[in-house]
Amino acid sequence: MSVVKVGLLGLGTVGGGVVKTIRAQQEKLSARLGRRIEIVKALVRDTRKQRAVQVEPSLLTTRFADVLESDVDIVVEVMGGVEPTYDYVRALIQKGCHVVTANKELLAKRGAELVELANRHGVHLAYEASVAGGIPILGVLRQFLRTNDIAEVRGILNGTTNFILSQMEEAQLPYADVLKRAQELGYAEADPRADVEGWDALYKLYILAQLVFGESLPLSAIERQGIADLSQGHIRLAKELGYRIKLLAQARREDGGLHLSVRPTLVPLGHPLARIRDAYNAVQVEGSLVGDLLFTGKGAGELPTASAVVEDLAFLLTQPFTPHPAWRERPTAVPSSRLSSGLDFCFLEGTEARVTPEQVLLFLERAGVAVRRLTVQYDPGSVLRVGLLAAGLREEHAELLGRDFGLQARLYPVLEAADDRGAVEGTVGW
Ligand SMILES: NC(=O)C1=CN([C@@H]2O[C@H](COP(=O)(O)OP(=O)(O)OC[C@H]3O[C@@H](n4cnc5c(N)ncnc54)[C@H](OP(=O)(O)O)[C@@H]3O)[C@@H](O)[C@H]2O)C=CC1
Numbered sequence: 001m002s003v004v005k006v007g008l009l010g011l012g013t014v015g016g017g018v019v020k021t022i023r024a025q026q027e028k029l030s031a032r033l034g035r036r037i038e039i040v041k042a043l044v045r046d047t048r049k050q051r052a053v054q055v056e057p058s059l060l061t062t063r064f065a066d067v068l069e070s071d072v073d074i075v076v077e078v079m080g081g082v083e084p085t086y087d088y089v090r091a092l093i094q095k096g097c098h099v100v101t102a103n104k105e106l107l108a109k110r111g112a113e114l115v116e117l118a119n120r121h122g123v124h125l126a127y128e129a130s131v132a133g134g135i136p137i138l139g140v141l142r143q144f145l146r147t148n149d150i151a152e153v154r155g156i157l158n159g160t161t162n163f164i165l166s167q168m169e170e171a172q173l174p175y176a177d178v179l180k181r182a183q184e185l186g187y188a189e190a191d192p193r194a195d196v197e198g199w200d201a202l203y204k205l206y207i208l209a210q211l212v213f214g215e216s217l218p219l220s221a222i223e224r225q226g227i228a229d230l231s232q233g234h235i236r237l238a239k240e241l242g243y244r245i246k247l248l249a250q251a252r253r254e255d256g257g258l259h260l261s262v263r264p265t266l267v268p269l270g271h272p273l274a275r276i277r278d279a280y281n282a283v284q285v286e287g288s289l290v291g292d293l294l295f296t297g298k299g300a301g302e303l304p305t306a307s308a309v310v311e312d313l314a315f316l317l318t319q320p321f322t323p324h325p326a327w328r329e330r331p332t333a334v335p336s337s338r339l340s341s342g343l344d345f346c347f348l349e350g351t352e353a354r355v356t357p358e359q360v361l362l363f364l365e366r367a368g369v370a371v372r373r374l375t376v377q378y379d380p381g382s383v384l385r386v387g388l389l390a391a392g393l394r395e396e397h398a399e400l401l402g403r404d405f406g407l408q409a410r411l412y413p414v415l416e417a418a419d420d421r422g423a424v425e426g427t428v429g430w
């Protein structure tokens with residue numbers, strides 16, 4: 001049986017998973033491809049490092065030239081980052097090598113050039129693992145939703161932050177402890193700020209927009225807010241009002257323009273996205289013909305991600321090359337009123353608050369803000385926390401509330417109104 005020579009750039013969490021998967025599924029893969037997959041080189045930073053997967057020491061190298069010169073048919077790029085990765089991938093494509101990558105940052109920052117280069121050299125550039133880990137969403141969008149018009153795609157695209165938010169709520173664990181656990185489990189990026197500050201979800205949303213709309217916004221035009229400021233207080237108060245906070249990525253085509261955002265968003269407890277727990281991801285698409293679709297599965301971790309990488313690898317070995325549609329960018333966003341319910345959640349917190357609920361309500365009423373619901377947590381002598389849902393809230397209101405009443409204020413969008421009783425309630429104990 002002939003052999004497909006595969007090179008790896010990176011042998012960390014995902015690279016290790018790819019090696020394990022190819023070994024475990026070799027028979028099945030060979031039967032499907034009529035060829036054996038053989039890993040011939042793996043680029044790493046440190047060849048002496050203890051690894052989760054054992055490989056022949058002679059396979060490991062710290063020199064990219066060893067991979068380039070080893071006559072590989074396909075390279076799996078799972079080292080991450082943009083530099084020097086972009087230069088390596090470029091050189092491989094120019095040599096006629098197919099590339100499978102899980103690197104969303106690379107794609108979001110240099111994808112347009114790589115797609116164009118791969119087209120020019122007639123090689124596959126496959127990246128199923130770059131969005132939503134093990135969920136085969138890109139293949140579905142590319143192959144099975146081409147006739148539908150899609151105006152909006154939204155989802156939970158980062159496993160680390162979803163794991164953090166779930167564990168903070170369910171196990172009442174502090175943010176820092178859960179983040180550490182996400183790193184131990186291999187969910188987090190090498191620099192976890194990419195996860196918690198919303199960058200990782202933003203890169204994935206950019207890629208999704210390219211597939212769904214045939215264009216995206218420049219990264220700098222995508223609204224982004226991370227989860228690092230969220231506390232158990234936020235989570236508890238949102239829940240009392242009937243919501244769960246999720247880091248939600250949303251892309252909408254509206255009036256010929258695009259709007260993309262990644263923000264912690266209040267999702268009604270009964271909404272399917274509110275039920276996506278731990279490192280699971282979800283992508284929701286509304287097709288003009290098929291209606292509402294929800295895809296869910298593990299969005300991070302060794303084997304779910306390796307599954308997407310190896311499926312890509314096997315797929316491209318059985319498919320003739322077809323050019324990839326060019327990636328385009330539209331320079332500016334159109335403001336969208338339809339991405340949220342028009343309600344916002346305002347979270348107020350302070351140790352020395354100089355205010356009563358009536359004063360807050362009066363202030364907001366005078367400012368033309370319609371408060372729909374309000375909840376308060378206050379043990380005398382400790383921190384005062386207020387959560388309110390209102391229509392017409394703006395950042396400036398939050399700032400004034402903070403300044404005038406000694407409360408720190410933050411605003412978050414609300415996806416849809418939850419079982420809203422329209423009443424101001426829960427002012428007990430203040
Ligand atoms: N972890 C996950 O759940 C998912 C990750 N991804 C993406 O997959 C990619 C890999 O992630 P992951 O496996 O978690 O990352 P790891 O940090 O676990 O692994 C990175 C690997 O790349 C090697 N490497 C990094 N930089 C260099 C360099 N400059 N030269 C040579 N080797 C280098 C490292 O070598 P050494 O081992 O010697 O340090 C390591 O083996 C990233 O793009 C990530 O965003 C995508 C989906 C899910």
Ligand SMILES: N[C@@H](CC=O)C(=O)O
Nearest residue numbers: 158159160188189300
């Ligand atoms: N750090 C990422 C890994 C997968 O893309 C995440 O947590 O989702």
